[in-house]
Amino acid sequence: MLSLVALVSLIILILDNGVLGFLRFSKDGSKGHFDITEEAVLETTLQVCIDVANTEGQNVIPPPKPLTTESVAQACSSSGSESFHRAKGDMKWKNVNVDIIHFFNPEYHFDNEEFVRGKKVITDGLAVVKYKLKQGNLEDAREKLGSIMHTVQDFYSHSNWIELGNKLPHLSLIRSDLSFGNVADKSTPTCQSCVDDDCHNNILQNILRDNILITGYFGQKSKPMGKCSHGGLADLTSRIEPTGGINKDDLKSSHGFLHATATDVAKAATRQLLEDVRSFAGDRTFLRMMGISRRSKAMCFVIDTSVSMSEDIAEVKRVASVIIDSRRGTANEPSYYILIPFNDPDFGPLTKTTDPDIFKAQINSLTAGGGGDFPEMSLSGLQLALTSAPPSSEIFLFTDAVAKDTYLAGTVLALIEQHKSVVHFLLTGSFGERRRRSGEPDQASQMGVLDPQLYRNLAQASGGLAIQVTKAQLPEATSIISDSTSSNLVTLLQAVRNHGKADHFSFLVDESVTNVTMYVTGSFPSFTLISPSGVSQSHRVVSGSLATVKTVGNLNTVKMIKQVGLWAIRMDSSEPYHLKVVGKSVINFLFDFVEETQGPDLGLSILNTRPTSASNTTMMITVTGSDSLEVTEVVLVESSGAQEVNGSVEPLGGRSFLVRMGRVPVGDYWVRLSGVNSSRVRAAPIIYRRQSSTRVRISDFTVMAVVTCNSDLSPEEPLSVFFTVSTNGMGGHITIQATNDRGFTSSFPTSLLLEAGTSAKGTALFTASTNTPMGSDVTLIVEVTAPGPADSPALQRDC
Template identity: 30%
Template sequence: MDGATPTTTTLTELYHAYYGSTSSPTRFIKAVNSIAASNVKADSSAQLRYDPAIQADGESLEELQATLIARYPQILTSILHDESYSAARALLGTSYHSIQKFYSHSTWVEQGNVGILEGLGIPGSDLGNLAGESDNVCTSCANPQGECSANVILGSGLSTGYYEYEDEVGASFLIPKPPTGGKCSHGGALDASASQPAEGGINKDTTSPCFSPHFYLHSYAAEMAVEATDHYLNVILDAVGEEKYRRLFDLYFGSALSICIDTTGSMGDDIDAVVDQVEQIVAHSTVELYILVPFNDPEVGPLISTSDAQVFLDAVRSLYAHGGGDGPEMFWGGLQMALKATPDYGSLFCFTDADGKDGELMEGLISLAQQKHVKVTVILSDIYKKSEQTDEGGDTKLVTSVEEYQRLADSTGGLLISTDKFDVSDIVAIIGEGVETSTVTLESLAEMTGSLSVSLPIDDSILDFEVRITGVLSQAMLFDITGTAYDLTDKAALEATAGVEVISHTGTFLAVRFLSPRHGVWSLSVSASVDYALAVSATSSLDFLGEFALLDPSPPHPHYRKTEGRPLTNTVYYLEVTLVGHLESEVTRVSKVEFVDKSGTVLREIAYAGDVADQMYIRTDPLPDHSFYIKLFGHVSSGNMFTRMMPVLITPVETSVEVWASLQDLSAKPGDSASAKFIVTNYGLESFFNIYGTDDMGFLVNVEPTRIYLKNNQSLPVIATFQVPLDATHGTVSTVIVTAQSEKQTQSVNSAIAHFVVLPQESDFEPPTCSLVNDPICTGFNFNGICDTLQWSVRATLRDTGSGLYRVDAVPEGTTFGVSDFLPGTTADVETYYTATCCTTQVDIIGVDGVGNVGKCHIDMGVVGGLIYDFEVDQVGETWLVLHWNITPSDYAIDYYDLSINGVPSQHITCHDVSF
């Protein structure tokens, strides 16, 4: 018997219930948070926050529906055709914003509707009876401000409130309230129209009468918004299928193995070594997605992205060294292609023996890797020898070398490993570790010289931890809580010690794991005469996500606005901390946040005295002008201290680049062009700024101007122009990066990242049709205990005359499901055959067309009798439980129940022992 999921269950608990307690939910929570962030961004983006068709204001419901319907195929095709999940999440969050605002801004609730408007945002659906221009919808409230009730005219057409406020940028978007005296206002302290007849307002945004006249309906509107969100998700699930739906939310147990590799002529031996490594990793790791990007000169790619290990291995084995006449190669272009395909919170391994000749891409790609939380490890072989070669072709591209590779690794939490020849036995372990999914960072130090001593709190949630040190060491000693010493430079002694695993041990790199460690504070002492770096990671369910946000109190909707790109120096932010796994790890206190530089020096220390929660907002001090990591400190129930570090190196700057474009500006049909505006603002010394633009699909043809002069606190626009080839596939997504860098303060560089989507050539809002050839029958067998003794079958015909059928499916899986003569894109009839036992009485035969419209045959033979539902634990004692459950109606008497705990049979209960 399976119990219902409690409404108080956290995302982490839900994830662990399905994937197990040792698997990290961080990627899943990041995916959910990114959708939520796009939702919130609709209240901060200049092109969205004022638009009535986005915010459900000003009786613009037809425009709202049209906008949602136009975005629907962008969401679906970006998943179905391009598997660009980051773009899909961004688009999905924007649609959720409008869907949820509909219930708090419209009169849907006040008109007495008890269910959601299922057609909202769905192609082929309309919104029903809408109020006309001359229709009265509201009457005046007793006061223009504060609580107001019974001011919506029952039976009038569906409407939304008008919202007016002073804002220079928003003035061109706002729709003035008509002077008829019968239209509703949004209402609240920020709405100037609330004092115009009909006075008052209808919004249900908050529980405060100061901001929401219908505050008392907030909970009801919120419940409807949640139900509508769930409905929209189910539509997407039907359209994309279970596998791609899981990818949308980064819901999978394993991780990704992502490799980009230089295939120029000098890499022959290195390619052979990598092939050997990859074969071992595939054989011994849990990998769900394999990514391979070869880069040469001038070619980059092709990209291989597959869940099939054999396809990946065949692609790796087919690599061979060729070409590359000059020294530097297209390293950054290879990284760009690999980054697009690598899932968030993944690890990417880049192999090369050369400088990078396309260094103008570097700053934007570092920003993209940080945004995706992808750790980039660069493995170099003989680079100093090849760097001596010159580019005889006179190429003017910006050349980068070891220093820039080191910055890439430091900025993303990866490693820079330099070796004369790849040692398979050592490097394979490093890459294999990158496939693990539950790794958290405890400490990271770089560019160290001399001696250091560092404390390592090992809290109760840590299953094992690993120390990695890069450099030639004089001494490295680790001490546990009892004072027992481990000499990290003595490989033989480590290998002979129980509970210690030597992962890699060379003259310049060591990685040692400690299994089932004693919990408490360990200490590590290291000394060396040359530069070295160390990192300590652990396997744990306790982690955190951190984002900087600014509190924006301005209309139309005050909110926390997350910072995109690098944050600004000397600016006070709110650090949004999402604490992952704090319930399972029994976190009792979060005590402080530290900003520390690469050497471990504390630049800022911010105490926190608030409650422990899934999300916490911690007000920072002004950000330093040096790069830093974020460390979080606290305690668990045992009293042991915990610490976690975000591996991303944050570099505050004095420049911002913002996307100042609508979704329409960042999309076009094949053969068409489009342009999008980006705003560059300088908060530092007046200077010329160089502007760089790139995108991974080559749609970006021009960025103008390429050089601008900005005074302090001055902003200027930059226009990016796109041209979509005629043969481009709709749903293709190109990641666009626009970067601005000060010539006077070269470290002051920032980037804006956007997604450009290829639209379908023709609009298609008609779903596929589905018709049943026969009706299934389970009469007399639709009861628990006998339902599995009879099979039923059904035939159905699917057809789509627009963009053609793209996907055919049946949910749930039956005994068999057959599809005849189906090729994606077909407009001919497709015959399906489905069989199942009579235990399966509700089935959908689903057809999805090329733009994501869903058509289905729904089969419903009623509920199987005698099934248990609403299974709950009412009371708990030391040795007993009081259980409660319901049973679906049955024509047969119930004889007994079998109770299982954690899948193990526990008790056989006959019916006379049960109290009803």
């Protein structure tokens, strides 16, 4: 059966009609929303770092302009630039997505003289940002902040603020206690007709003389008599008297001669918005929201607390204590400490803190008890971890039992893909031998849960390891926790073979890589390591000239002695295995699948579903760690086979690259990137290669959800979620399951008819309970099971 999952938390409305504001990306000398946001974030973040350093008696030498992500991260003494890239990208994508989601909502663009409603978008949004910051939800706060930036920036392109001679931002935009001042009413004429280059002086003189604030009208078939239009090909009102427009979206716009001034003031206004958030949050929290931290990854434990886990819990306490005490005040100190216990029927509560002593106290308070019927609520605990931990976290789940809540497998897999987090399973005891309570049905046997294959599948999808050891061996296996939570961890190679056979692999170690470690999980795998110089070492050699090998349970850990160059691994196993090679390096990459839309600029938006085999596959790649990195090759590598799909690479500036793959066959893939680093003076460029930790899925099916009302969910008022399931393959009757993570009342069709090569549509209704606190988040999940071969879920990401 084919399972598809839609995760919805905000409005999703995909349109294809150009833009309503500044260009999304720079073009022909014009600046877009990406550029304005990028510059404002870099400048503000650097200033905060300088101010923090000054209060600590330190001195920060500002990097040369133009500022870059790498130079600002280095000036801020951040543990790396990857999280800064990710945070900045979150805000930029949420910014440009406003043009897609709210294309026909004029208040989001200050069109149609919607001053009151436009300002409300900003001030209400700013209130949400501050509420999220107060809750400690930094990821949601910065995403909401990015969407507000769009409306703030559009004000300076769509109004006559610049034409009135203003060189500074309008302070009232972000202040609910201030009014706009002298604004035009609906009956006041504002423009005279103009054509193309004659539009420089189309605003009526009395409007300018009396300092009256106006905006253009957009997109409608009619407008009030005498009003200005936005202008441009997509604006139908610009053909109605008075013709022409006043927007300053780019240099070729109706008022493009003021484009540079508008972007400068829009950037200043964006900085003003950021400073307001900084003032509320405080410098340290603001920097963490921006991905600037002197700490490493989050340390996240999901722990089975059932009665048989006493030894395991004691080991978790020991490991956590060692890591906390050894990393205090260092670059490897975790950015967050997250703890989620589970057994049956309970899971939680969640502990998420930056204070190691609070975390220690919570872990030390754990006790083992209950859970005597074998399966536990492990996936419920893991789901909570995935929605609570920062993106790209490393999560460690400890259990000696299989999952009772297997119905969450599709949702958990979708969350892994969405957040690109790595999940390691530390499995102890003999699975299937723990006995049920007397007199109860043998649930384990009925569900086929004697084999922890589900855990292996989830681990492999995330790029994590499913480690099976005895309880006595667990202390030997927990070194994986310390290794995996260190800063600047990169993946050099990853492969899964579900049917053991002889195979060869290679990986490249460049000069920036240290601490190279190979992990192999499987039953008695045979392997030979071959160095760049041709020297080989068998897995039977525990301590050799190339590496030291340690085996515990099904985990083989190979700590390698560094040699720069191309290494080879010869594998020979009759059983399935998972191979992963990691190292430490500042050079890494981020990726997202995107879709190209029609419009006057390069129209890119984050793909809200998994890529399908029926359409061209396009990716946005951002390399991190140096301003001298180039990308020469991007390949999708089949995770459990030898198939590779090459893409064409197009530089976009700012260490970002557009990769077009064409159509990719259905399957699971790792993303592999190769490139050069030309930062060294008078020396040959360094060749580097990296691979993604989490794998991606190309599917024949997609599921898309569309929320048609405001993203605010009011108690006792149903929220409609329209979803569409499309297929390029076979059809048939599909079953629907709609859930949410807060237990809200829901109704939905239980089945739909899907014809081959077509789409099927359905609607789910959700109603919030009356006692839901204001500002609460809810994740709506629509799961679709359709006829076809076994497959993993397709994901509809939130917008």
